[in-house]
Amino acid sequence: MSESSTTEAGAASAPAQTSEEVLVLDFGGQYSQLIARRIRECGVFAELLPSTTPVEVIRERAPKALVLSGGPASVYEPGAPPFPTELLDLEIPMLGVCYGMQAMVKALGGRVEGAEAGEFGRTELTLRGGGGRLLGGLPEEQSCWMSHRDTVFEPPEGFAALASSPGSPVAACELPERGLYGIQFHPEVVHTPYGTEVLTRFLREIAGCEQGWSPESVIAEQVAKVKAQVGDGRVICGLSGGVDSSVAALLVHRAVGERLTCVFVDHGLMRLNEGEQVVEAFGRFGIPLVRVDAEERFLARLAGVDDPERKRKIIGEEFIRVFEEEAAKLEDVRYLVQGTLYSDVIESGGSDGADTIKSHHNVGGLPEDLDFELVEPLRMLFKDEVRVVGAELDLPERMVWRQPFPGPGLAIRIVGGEVTKERLDILRAADAILQEEIRAAELYRRLWQSFCVLPVVRSVGVQGDGRTYAYPIVIRAVTSDDAMTADWARLPYDLLERVSSRIINEIRGVNRVALDISSKPPATIEWE
Ligand code: XMP
Secondary structure, X not given: OOHHHHHHHHHHHOOOHHHOEEEEEEOOOOOHHHHHHHHHHOOOEEEEEEOOOOHHHHHHHOOOEEEEOOOOOOOOOOOOOOOOHHHHHHOOOEEEEOHHHHHHHHHOOOEXXXXXXXXXXXXXXXXXXXXXXXXXXXXXXXXXXXXXXXXXXEOOOOOEEEEEEOOEEEEEEEEHHHOEEEEOOOOOOOOOOOHHHHHHHHHHHHOOOOOOOOHHHHHHHHHHHHHHHHOOOEEEEEEOOOHHHHHHHHHHHHHHHHHEEEEEEEOOOOOOOHXXXXXXXXXXXXXXXXXXXXXXXXXXXXXXOOOHHHHHHHHHHHHHHHHHHHHHHOOOEEEEEOOOOHHHHHHOOXXXXXXXXXXOHHHOOOOOOOOOEEEOOOOOOOHHHHHHHHXXXXXXXXXXXXXXXXXXXXXXXXXXXXXXXXXXXXXXXXXXXXXXXXHHOOOHHHOOEEEEEEEOOOEEEEEOOEEEEEEEEEEEEEEOOOOOOEEEOOOOHHHHHHHHHHHHHHOOOEEEEEEOOOOEOOOOOOOO
């Protein structure tokens, strides 16, 4: 890849992505982020803002359309977030989803009431009067996914009712002359087969949005932004081996080339060959990389410690110390790359601007007094978009799809005793076998995480003619969408059998393999 040609092309073709955007106003719905992601999947840039965002702020952003999300409140509850009627003055197309539709309908004089029974889950939808502008041409009967108790019984004056379901006399309505649309069902979930079609129709045909959002456009835009921010300054990036910091580094490298230096602190708590993979991948791109072999330092500080929170604290502090030492060796570095994602931005209140250092697990939580200006090229991206951008930037598949790995690494998977080199080596070897077999069974991407845990206890076994007294290894594999909840993965028995026999046969010091079959809650994913 030629540095100059890609950066030039990037700057020249950077689209004004944010001038063609849709704003999703969040009324607290469980799926609000998903609405924004789905809109982006339709090729249109979408951002999420709180439903309380002042209308003046929205006007300044000049969105092409607004989507009002669902929410947990009842429109009649005291304190329920109201429909901001001043939005109507903006005269832009607006789509209310679930609570968003109910709030709009109520504010405009329609009838919304609590129904005897709500509708939850798969529901049959029947079009009325041909389905109008929003639903016309779709099958007369279709299934959709609902989650509501309040129900629209009559649309506001002038609105046409477009569909009904067994529990919703008005499951969709519209007033095209004023660009107002509402649907009771959730178009963003996969259980609504025509959901994407409905969104696409609203975005393209009704709001006239162009398809300008793509991995290529993200790369071009972010490269241009970083160039503008950094000028001819020097930049440092802490690499963890995870997809976020890797993609952030690649984007910044496209923008500033050799003026980026990456620092990879190898704390000795990584998985097998992980450090080598990072060095090789970044070497391929010709990115200046400092690998700090800090295993001894970390192990010395962890000696005698078995309390989980102390381990985390020690590892975090040591990481900062090493990082600061390396940064001090580089001259004139003013900028620090952070792999902050859009979900972090939303969680921290959606503030704009790159002015705070967020506590970021994978770089050990850098303190606020580090004297750097932050460069955050992933601030507008969801995790799955980061992976798409990573693949587009030729990041090796193994790194693009890496399962989440905690910043304190294998240290928090050795439980109930001190972290030693011997135990780390056993755990690393067991983990490598598990990963190899899971990849061979093509299950790696379907699992949120899969790893081994080494409880510091010994049990009796028999191998050959001798009695053994050795560690167990626990296999932990979970499925999850966001790590907030997780289910233990039903791994095939033959896979478990292979993993168990390989771990016991190939690794000295292990004589037993167990499987963790707890979900989160009440367990957590990691053991500490
Ligand atoms: P738990 O164990 O709380 O984990 O269910 C949820 C997710 O967070 C990861 N995790 C960590 N990541 N530093 C990190 O960078 C940590 O100290 C840490 N603890 C847990 C865990 O791997 C899972 O994905």
